[in-house]
Amino acid sequence: MNSTDKNSRAEQIEIDASAKWPVLIFFGSAIMWLLLGGALQLIASIQLHTPDFLSACAWTTYGRVAPAAQNALIYGWGMNAAFAFGLWLMARLSATTLRHGGWLFVAAKFWNVGVALGIAGILGGYSTSFELLEMPRYVTLILLVAYAMIGVWGVTTFSIRNTENVYASQWYLFGAAFWFPWLYAIGQIMLLKAPVRGVLQPVVNAWFVHGLYGLWFVPIALASAYYFLPKILGKPIANYYLAPLAFWWLVGATAFAGGSRLIGAPVPIWISTLGGAANFLLVVPVVVIALNFFGTLAGNIAAIGSSITIRFTLISMIGFVLASVLNFALSIRGFAQIVQFTLLTDLRDWLIFYGCFSTAMFGAAYFILPRLTGLQWRSSALVTAHVGTAVLGVLLLTVGLAYAGWTQGKMLNDAAIPFGDITKAMTFWFTFRSVGLGLLLIGHVAFLINFIWIACPINSRGTPSAQFSNPPDLKLSNESVTEGHA
Amino acid sequence: MSSSPDNNYRFEQAGASDDSIQQVHAQLQKQKPDKKNGYSFLPLGVLGLMCSSVFFGSIYLAHYSVRFDPLVVNESAKREKPGAVVVTAVPPAVLGKKVFTTICAACHQVTGLGVPGIYPPLAGSEWAQGNEERIIRIVLHGLNGPITVEGKDYTNAMASLGTVLKDEQIANALTYVRQEWGNKAPEVKAETVARIRAEVGPRTAPWTSAELLKIGQ
Numbered sequence: 001m002n003s004t005d006k007n008s009r010a011e012q013i014e015i016d017a018s019a020k021w022p023v024l025i026f027f028g029s030a031i032m033w034l035l036l037g038g039a040l041q042l043i044a045s046i047q048l049h050t051p052d053f054l055s056a057c058a059w060t061t062y063g064r065v066a067p068a069a070q071n072a073l074i075y076g077w078g079m080n081a082a083f084a085f086g087l088w089l090m091a092r093l094s095a096t097t098l099r100h101g102g103w104l105f106v107a108a109k110f111w112n113v114g115v116a117l118g119i120a121g122i123l124g125g126y127s128t129s130f131e132l133l134e135m136p137r138y139v140t141l142i143l144l145v146a147y148a149m150i151g152v153w154g155v156t157t158f159s160i161r162n163t164e165n166v167y168a169s170q171w172y173l174f175g176a177a178f179w180f181p182w183l184y185a186i187g188q189i190m191l192l193k194a195p196v197r198g199v200l201q202p203v204v205n206a207w208f209v210h211g212l213y214g215l216w217f218v219p220i221a222l223a224s225a226y227y228f229l230p231k232i233l234g235k236p237i238a239n240y241y242l243a244p245l246a247f248w249w250l251v252g253a254t255a256f257a258g259g260s261r262l263i264g265a266p267v268p269i270w271i272s273t274l275g276g277a278a279n280f281l282l283v284v285p286v287v288v289i290a291l292n293f294f295g296t297l298a299g300n301i302a303a304i305g306s307s308i309t310i311r312f313t314l315i316s317m318i319g320f321v322l323a324s325v326l327n328f329a330l331s332i333r334g335f336a337q338i339v340q341f342t343l344l345t346d347l348r349d350w351l352i353f354y355g356c357f358s359t360a361m362f363g364a365a366y367f368i369l370p371r372l373t374g375l376q377w378r379s380s381a382l383v384t385a386h387v388g389t390a391v392l393g394v395l396l397l398t399v400g401l402a403y404a405g406w407t408q409g410k411m412l413n414d415a416a417i418p419f420g421d422i423t424k425a426m427t428f429w430f431t432f433r434s435v436g437l438g439l440l441l442i443g444h445v446a447f448l449i450n451f452i453w454i455a456c457p458i459n460s461r462g463t464p465s466a467q468f469s470n471p472p473d474l475k476l477s478n479e480s481v482t483e484g485h486a
Numbered sequence: 487m488s489s490s491p492d493n494n495y496r497f498e499q500a501g502a503s504d505d506s507i508q509q510v511h512a513q514l515q516k517q518k519p520d521k522k523n524g525y526s527f528l529p530l531g532v533l534g535l536m537c538s539s540v541f542f543g544s545i546y547l548a549h550y551s552v553r554f555d556p557l558v559v560n561e562s563a564k565r566e567k568p569g570a571v572v573v574t575a576v577p578p579a580v581l582g583k584k585v586f587t588t589i590c591a592a593c594h595q596v597t598g599l600g601v602p603g604i605y606p607p608l609a610g611s612e613w614a615q616g617n618e619e620r621i622i623r624i625v626l627h628g629l630n631g632p633i634t635v636e637g638k639d640y641t642n643a644m645a646s647l648g649t650v651l652k653d654e655q656i657a658n659a660l661t662y663v664r665q666e667w668g669n670k671a672p673e674v675k676a677e678t679v680a681r682i683r684a685e686v687g688p689r690t691a692p693w694t695s696a697e698l699l700k701i702g703q
Contacts, residue, residue, distance in 0.1 A: 227507075230510075230511070269558050269561050273546065284539050287532070476510055
């Protein structure tokens, strides 16, 4: 069964070479959107405590900037980064080159043109009224076709794999490749193309939003953690035999959990109840996945200090657990009654998207890009700045927004407090959020500079090259496993 | 450790090859963990967690879904099946009001004040609030004047209603009369009306006030 080390390394070089340009294009576009979306997000956040800020021009009013920021981050940064990471990992784990790079290049262009048109449409005042589907209808087809051209290569790469076995990361990537078009197409058709009536619209919208986070971004982040932990630590995933259970359970329950966003809404009560029950069930996969990840990390604390990818993976895992806890808490009616429509519900989505998904993609980028380009990251200070701002930003925003959301909810539920007073009391926390988002943006700029030094053909000339040693084979440790007993 | 500490995050060294990661985990997927004392907590713990989450999830769903009724948006809504007949007791005085306004009010008026000199008043009347045995007889068989009500004499006659009204209607109408317009007297039961109807037997002649005053003394 053992293949020789030299051969496997040579194969990997071939795979990395085939994936180089598509992945660089996707990562490059992703980082551009990350900065643009982050800037828009910062503007929107500042407008909540300084209402006059950039309010003179219709294009930069809060109602347009806030959805534009959200869409730029989700469809610009999030989707592009997921494509880059997903295609590369699928090729690596399927032990086959990424074919048809030219198609992927065209698809990447189409996707990014589609997103750019969509963001321009939102800023120009043509947004729709549905969360995360705000982009005007004319970009839908561009995005779906572009996605089809990207997703099909992920699936094709898997189906022509040269490996005997399939690994956990591949389950999540393969599944997510189908769940996104399913969610997006149904959301578009049922809300914009042939809209369902009245009360069904928020139901479909909640299902879509929850699905996009839970069945697209979370699986990609999990695929990354399942891969990088054994890859860098050189140690198998702890209690891996439970991973298939977690996978199916997570997928099955998440598909029904969307209704929990509608607690207290005037929709049939069973929909939000079903969502809440699904969130109760999600405790099982979250516990199993936490056992997998933290069990693998246990005893390898030193590795956290020496690997930047492991650091980001650790933030991502903590983000996943926190977001799951928050999701569970928000399905409890008594708690939702207090904190719904406060900063705490914002925090839930932000934790999934930034705390869990985005940090996983940063970690992946720090591992993947030197292999694709054969170069080192030029400035380790900028790398440290990126990871430092990410740790600090996630920590500050999580603690701050959780406390602020709770206070805000308490005040909103008190009929004696006028609404204006609540807004005034919240000014500090809105400012706090702007500072946190600004901090993260600084880290993203550091990431961009390092990315340009490693990826742009002209700017990367002075960057020293990286020498990769042949990785050793993973061993079954005797401690964790006995001989198979029937 | 494959990643040397002095690389300063400039690039990562891998600790395992992709190939071996897949092979080892494929093997791990089939194998259960070591049973150190012939007993392993984790699979049982996960099974317990699965069962309890399904159990509590189902109870929660059954309790708060309110029959999956598409029209119910509030978990504290009534939980009866739609179309179930709910019996609400209507007070006899309310039922009696209908009988009173269709029949009795023709002479005694809706106000219960009667017409001075012709039809005696019921509001404040000592007869209406007095012994129920007397007024039940009046309604059942009629009354031939003269009669003194609230200090005034009336000589008119009242028709018998015993064949027109059922016991329950008579009881309700009398209860209404005894509890309306400031009247305060206990309600009249349908059983009492039935008893008196049976006691008196077939009688066509109306009562006189002299006869009635003897009853219940």
